[in-house]
Amino acid sequence: MTTKLKPATLAMILAGGRVDDLNVLTYYRPKSAVPFGGFARVIDFPLSNLMHSGLERVAILSQYRSFSLINHIGSGAAWDMIGRYRGVSILPPSKGSGPSNWYLGTANAVYQNLDFIQYHSPREVLILSGDHVYKMDYRQIIDYHRAKDADLTIAFLQVPREMASRFGMADVDNEDGERGGRVLHYEEKPNLPRGDWASLTVYCFRPRILYEVLEANARDDDSFEFGRDIIPRLMHEGRRIYGYKFRGYWGYARTIEEYWQTSMDLLGDDPPIRLEEWGIRTNLEHRNIRDCQPLKVGAGAVISDSLVYNGCVIEGRVERSIIFPGVHIRPGAEVRDSVLFFNTTVGPQCRLSKVICDVNTVIGGRVEIGGSAAVQDKEATVVGWNNHIPDGTVIGAGCTLYPQLPSEQWRTHIADREVIR
């Protein structure tokens, strides 16, 4: 018996990866669970997009330090993904009767869960990355996929060719003008791209083709990535592969500098990232941020061009910064161009400039971090979680401070670009 309640599309989010360049921020959590936007996590963007697209049968493929992610997803109720035909399944690597292994790549992760997909027998499988900051109505790419009777439809964004070496790049024709076209050529991270369309790792697959290509990939290849192996294989086979042309904002954060820049895109009078318009939701039960009282602004506080969530107490000066729940900024402290994660305390008379500080860190009094150079002339300093920075410490720009440093590791002066571990 079929029902209209049962969703035709199964969504799968690739959320397992750790990104080395994100350094201490992904020391204890996958990239998709990195805090972003003053209250949320990166994965909240695809999850909220799915909710607004009415796609609420979702699987999350996760293997690297999944605890934070599993905690964050909870029951899925935060994104309305709980019901008769709605739900979030977290799919970690598992042992079974057949050969089993850690996920050896994005394609391998999906391959190891083919039984899950087959059980749901969807009309199409939408595969997303959990790592990007964007607003997309997936119904449009699915509609296009159906209209073209495609085997695979990929979302692309036009980028300057000099950025090509970091994306999967395609040449997409104008079969349907602005809406999309046939993918004529595809290459993973080319130096000299033939097209200027960058893949957003949003894939809509015809399930039968997905099964076939994953089986072949598992049988014949020794690399198991969608971008590097699966798409080239399907191109080679001459499948019907279409490109859906996306024209909105696309935020990525594969390095600390990119993370910082994407965070700054939340600010200004007319920010590119519009959390409220985009309808970004997070799980308020994670870290119990629903129990926070409103932001308390003290008598001498100045807060300019910043985002600050409930549960904070601001008594100092905050400019161009993103402040997560439970942060306390004491009188006389100045925080500029920075991102402070949950429950960090900034002591009196501190100076922070271009700092990304992970959760539960206590910064003592009169601490200076990031130096006095102009923000565009220096790299961000990153502080790992659960640190206690002693009073009066001076830390330069571009430094990396590992999580939970023991007290004997602290020196009164840490020079630019030093790494303390």
Added chain:
Amino acid sequence: MIDRGRTLVLLLAGGVGSRLNVLVQPRAKPAVPFAGVYRIIDFALSNVMNSGLGQVGVLTQYKPLSLMRHIGTGAVWDFTGRTRGVKILPPRTGFQDSDWYQGTADAVRQNIDFIRANPSRELLLLSGDHIYQMDFDDMIRCHREKAAQITIGMMVVPKSEIHQFGAGITNAEGRIVEWEEKPREAKTDLASMGIYVFDTEYLLNLLAQDREMLDFGMHLVPRAVERDRVFAYPFHGYWRDVGTIQAYWEANMDVLRDDAGISPEAWGIRPNPRPCANMADRPPVRFLRGNHAERSLISAGCVIEGTVVNSVLSPGVHVGKGAMVRDSILFDDCHIEAGARVELAILDKRIRVGQGAVVGTGDKGVVNCQHPTHLYTGITLVGKDAEVPAGASIGRNCIVSPWKKAADFPADGKVGDGETV
């Protein structure tokens, strides 16, 4: 820790609270928003939760919809589980007791079936109207230690205020030997907070004896004091009956101060973020360039372009460029447009104050003509969903009734001190 399930909690949440005027036009007093993200009843519910109690009946009568939606399943306060639960108990028609609740004792009497259905050793009777933190577990422990039949939470108040309360005179061991309900002349300064612990069997007998006794403070307690073991449980701390506009305003302002002794988050008070304020859809507070905010509570989802001083803002309030909010309390989703000014006012949900309009200006000494006992300190009230037209000017101690639009205002947009729209 006492045995869970051995104490049944009844929360009286039916009162009209008519002195809160337009704030209780759409909702019961316990459901009135407080300190940005809370409702008044959150304090009683959270105290129950934090005392380790979990079997709760909420007696409603007046406009219960907002309250029922707010309480929901009770999961926010952990009232779901094998031995935990919250039931809404509205008045019902039956064979004999086919009437509205006529008093506190009458309301309890009409729910004897609920009390019997949830066997308990003690019954804790509370009001949902007060702002405080209290450990009922300790109160129950005292009740048992004294082998009391009734224990009443009591606190010292100025003698000039004793006429608003039940007043008790205690002996050296804390037993109440004399009781006067709302005495004209003060013989004592020990006032009842409306918090009672009863031995359940004793209470059932007491209620069965004389069915004309409708109110605890007025009828049952004076008689019990004469013949039975009635003890006072002394409370020393922050406690407010926010039953008047002035008291409600002052208690909100107390949360802004560090020395007032009230701190909802530190007290473990839990708001229910879901049903009304839609906290899940609220991004962090956005502070734009050129704003000025100090000594205020500001909830997620607010956008601050103008000035906010000494005020409490619920989620989703917009304060436009050049607008000013001072000494005021604004409920969810109020829009203060550019150049408007709000001073010493309480604005219910979704009020729009048009460009350049002024709410709260003039002579604080002119009391409200229609409700001189409600508004006499200068505070102006604006009811839910009202629209104050651009350029309008509203005086002190004024009332704008809910749902009023531009056409309901005088042609020149001027509402004099003490007037009502």
